[in-house]
Amino acid sequence: MADNILLQVRNLKMHFPIEEGILLRKKVGAIRAIDGIDLDIEKGETLGLVGESGCGKSTTARCIAQLHKPTGGEVLFQGKDLCKATGSELLSARMGIQMIFQDPYASLNPRMTAGNIIAEPMVIYRERKMLDISKKEITSRVEDLMEKVGLSKHFKNRYPHEFSGGQRQRIGVARALSLNPKLILADEPVSALDVSIQSQILNLLDDLQKEFDLTFLFIAHDLAVIQHISTRVAVMYLGRIVEISTAEELYKKPLHPYTEALMSAVPIPDPDIERNRKRIILTGDVPSPDKERFGCYFYDRCPKRMEKCKSSIPQLKVMEGKHQVACFLH
Amino acid sequence: MSEVILKVNDLKTYFNTDDGIVKAVDGVSFELEKGEMLGIVGESGSGKSVTNLSLMKLIPSPPGKIMSGTAMLDGVDIFKMNDNEIRKLRGNRIGMIFQDPMTSLNPFLRISTQMIETIMLHQDKDKSAARARAVEMLEMVGIPNPSKRINDYPHQFSGGMRQRVMIAMALSCDPEILIADEPTSALDVTIQAQIIEVMQELCRKLNTAVIMITHDLGVVAGICDKVCVMYAGRIVEKGSNDEIFKDPKHPYTQGLIKSVPRLDRPSKGRLYSIEGQPPNVIDLPECCPFHPRCEKAMDKCRNTYPPLKVFGKGREVSCWLYEGEK
Numbered sequence: 001m002a003d004n005i006l007l008q009v010r011n012l013k014m015h016f017p018i019e020e021g022i023l024l025r026k027k028v029g030a031i032r033a034i035d036g037i038d039l040d041i042e043k044g045e046t047l048g049l050v051g052e053s054g055c056g057k058s059t060t061a062r063c064i065a066q067l068h069k070p071t072g073g074e075v076l077f078q079g080k081d082l083c084k085a086t087g088s089e090l091l092s093a094r095m096g097i098q099m100i101f102q103d104p105y106a107s108l109n110p111r112m113t114a115g116n117i118i119a120e121p122m123v124i125y126r127e128r129k130m131l132d133i134s135k136k137e138i139t140s141r142v143e144d145l146m147e148k149v150g151l152s153k154h155f156k157n158r159y160p161h162e163f164s165g166g167q168r169q170r171i172g173v174a175r176a177l178s179l180n181p182k183l184i185l186a187d188e189p190v191s192a193l194d195v196s197i198q199s200q201i202l203n204l205l206d207d208l209q210k211e212f213d214l215t216f217l218f219i220a221h222d223l224a225v226i227q228h229i230s231t232r233v234a235v236m237y238l239g240r241i242v243e244i245s246t247a248e249e250l251y252k253k254p255l256h257p258y259t260e261a262l263m264s265a266v267p268i269p270d271p272d273i274e275r276n277r278k279r280i281i282l283t284g285d286v287p288s289p290d291k292e293r294f295g296c297y298f299y300d301r302c303p304k305r306m307e308k309c310k311s312s313i314p315q316l317k318v319m320e321g322k323h324q325v326a327c328f329l330h
Numbered sequence: 331m332s333e334v335i336l337k338v339n340d341l342k343t344y345f346n347t348d349d350g351i352v353k354a355v356d357g358v359s360f361e362l363e364k365g366e367m368l369g370i371v372g373e374s375g376s377g378k379s380v381t382n383l384s385l386m387k388l389i390p391s392p393p394g395k396i397m398s399g400t401a402m403l404d405g406v407d408i409f410k411m412n413d414n415e416i417r418k419l420r421g422n423r424i425g426m427i428f429q430d431p432m433t434s435l436n437p438f439l440r441i442s443t444q445m446i447e448t449i450m451l452h453q454d455k456d457k458s459a460a461r462a463r464a465v466e467m468l469e470m471v472g473i474p475n476p477s478k479r480i481n482d483y484p485h486q487f488s489g490g491m492r493q494r495v496m497i498a499m500a501l502s503c504d505p506e507i508l509i510a511d512e513p514t515s516a517l518d519v520t521i522q523a524q525i526i527e528v529m530q531e532l533c534r535k536l537n538t539a540v541i542m543i544t545h546d547l548g549v550v551a552g553i554c555d556k557v558c559v560m561y562a563g564r565i566v567e568k569g570s571n572d573e574i575f576k577d578p579k580h581p582y583t584q585g586l587i588k589s590v591p592r593l594d595r596p597s598k599g600r601l602y603s604i605e606g607q608p609p610n611v612i613d614l615p616e617c618c619p620f621h622p623r624c625e626k627a628m629d630k631c632r633n634t635y636p637p638l639k640v641f642g643k644g645r646e647v648s649c650w651l652y653e654g655e656k
Binding site for chain 1 (some may be wrong): 373374397482488489490491519521522523524527545546547548549550551552553568571573575576585586587589590591592593594599600601602603604608621623
C-alpha cells in the first residue's frame with residue numbers, strides 16, 4: 001500500500017435486508033445501498049462524493065466509520081481492516097476518523113451545552129484511558145477549538161437552540177476536530193445552510209484543512225460545491241461509482257453519460273449561459289436498488305445505451321491521468 | 331403583453347410572538363405582468379414565503395396579521411375580499427405549488443379524488459368532464475399512462491412525479507397566476523431539470539404568470555424574466571434577470587451572486603462570503619438591516635432605512651450608495 005494513501009475501500013458492499021413475517025422473520029430481499037465500490041483517499045486531499053439522493057453516498061461514509069457493518073468488502077484505514085477490527089481496535093481507529101453531519105439541528109444534543117458537546121469525544125476517550133488529557137486541558141482545548149471555528153469562547157455555556165444554523169454547524173466542526181483526527185467524513189455539511197452561510201462554512205473547512213493537515217471525504221449533492229472544495233471527485237449512481245477524476249477534468253471532460261447529464265442539469269447563475277445551454281434531460285427516476293443487476297446500473301436512463309450494457313456490468317477503467325470511468329463507451 | 335394583472339403595494343405582514351412583533355414582511359411592492367415569470371430570491375427568513383402566503387390570505391391569524399397594503403388583481407383588492415370570495419380565488423385564479431410534494435398531497439385520497447374535487451369546485455363541470463380534464467392535465471405534465479395512474483395514491487408516485495401531479499393540479503383550472511414556492515428545492519438536480527422544463531413549457535402554453543420563490547440563484551437565472559431580491563422582510567433590489575445578474579447594485583445582491591460556487595468557473599481558494607448572520611426581524615431598528623454585514627456601510631446606513639431609488643422602469647434599489655445618482 002502506497003504511503004500517501006490514508007484510506008482504501010475495496011469492493012465495499014452494504015445490503016440492507018428486507019424482511020417479512022411477524023414471528024418468523026424471513027429475509028426476502030435486499031436493498032443494495034452500496035454494491036461494490038473501490039476508493040482510495042490520499043493524505044491531505046479532499047475527495048468529493050456526489051450523486052442523487054438514494055445513491056449510497058451517506059451509506060458509504062457510515063460504512064467507512066463502521067456505523068453500519070458492511071456486508072462485504074474491506075475498509076483499510078492506515079493499513080488496518082476496520083471491518084474485521086475488534087471493539088477496542090475500532091475505538092482507537094475511530095479517533096482518527098470523525099464525522100460532520102448534515103443537519104445541524106439533529107446532530108447536536110439539545111440538552112448539552114456547546115462546550116460539553118465539543119468536549120464529549122475527549123471525555124469519552126479519557127474515561128477509557130485512551131487519551132492522556134486532564135480535565136483542565138479539555139476545557140482549554142474546547143475554548144481553543146471554539147475560537148478556531150469562529151465562535152466566541154464565551155458561548156460555551158449556551159445550548160444549541162441559542163445558536164443559528166451556521167453557528168451550530170461550526171459546533172459540529174469543532175466537535176469533529178476535538179480528537180485531532182486524520183480523516184473527516186463530512187456528510188452534506190452545507191446542504192442545510194443558506195448561500196451566504198454556506199460559503200462561510202466552506203471557507204472554514206478549507207482553512208482548517210490547511211492548518212491541521214486534514215483529509216476530507218466530502219459528500220454533497222450540489223456539484224458546484226463539490227467542484228469548488230474537492231481535489232478529486234467520485235460520482236456515484238445506484239450504489240456504484242461511475243466516474244472518478246480530478247475536479248477540473250471532470251467538469252471539462254465528463255466521460256460517463258450520467259456525469260454529463262448531471263453537469264448539464266446544474267443551474268448556473270448567469271442568464272446568458274443559461275439561455276444558450278443545452279440540457280441533457282434524463283427521463284424517469286432513479287430505480288429502486290432492491291434487485292440484483294446484471295447490466296450497467298444506469299442502463300434504464302442512459303441516453304447512449306447499447307446492447308452490451310444490458311448484459312454485462314462495466315468496471316472502472318483508468319483513462320488518461322487519474323481519470324477513471326465505468327462505461328462501455330470508453 | 332405587458333398588461334399588469336397583479337399589483338402589490340406596501341404589503342406588511344407581522345406576527346405577534348412572545349418576544350415581540352416579527353415583521354416578516356415589511357413594505358413589499360411589486361407588479362406582475364401577464365405571462366411573465368417573476369423570481370423572488372432571498373435566504374431563509376427573508377419573507378419570501380410569507381409574502382406569497384399573504385397573497386392567498388393563508389397566513390394563520392392569530393399570530394399573523396396583514397397590517398397594511400393592497401394587492402390588486404384585475405382592479406379588486408384581494409385583502410378586502412371576504413372568505414367566500416377568497417375561496418373562489420384560491421386554486422381557481424391563483425394556483426399554488428409548495429416545496430414538499432410529499433406533504434401537500436393528501437395521502438389517504440387517490441390522485442383522481444383530489445384533482446376532480448378541485449376542478450368541480452371551481453368550474454362548471456360534471457364528474458366525468460372533470461375527470462377527463464384531470465387526465466388531460468396529467469398527460470400535459472408528462473405522467474405516463476395518465477388514465478390509469480390517476481387512480482393511484484400519492485405514495486405510489488416518486489418525488490418528481492408527485493411534483494408533476496401538483497403542477498397539474500395547480501394548473502387544472504387555468505389560473506392567471508401560479509405561485510411556486512421552492513418547487514424544486516426538495517428534488518435532485520436531474521429531476522429539478524425535468525420539473526423546470528415542464529413548468530416553463532406549460533406556463534408559456536397557457537400564458538400563466540408565475541411567481542417563483544426560491545433560494546437558488548441558478549434556477550432564477552435560467553427561467554425568470556424579472557427578479558426581486560429580498561432581505562429581512564423587504565425587497566432590496568428589483569430588476570430584469572439580466573440587470574440583476576450582470577449589474578447587481580445592492581451590496582447584498584452582489585455578495586450573494588459572488589458567494590455561490592459556480593460549476594463553469596472553477597475557483598480554487600477562498601469563496602467570497604458575506605460575514606455575519608441574517609438579522610433577527612423582531613424589533614428591527616430604523617436602519618438598513620444589511621448594514622452590519624455590508625462592506626460599504628456608511629454612518630447614514632446605521633440610522634435610517636434607505637429610500638427606494640428608481641433607475642428606470644422596474645429597476646429599483648434600496649441602498650444609500652445610490653442616493654445622489656440620477
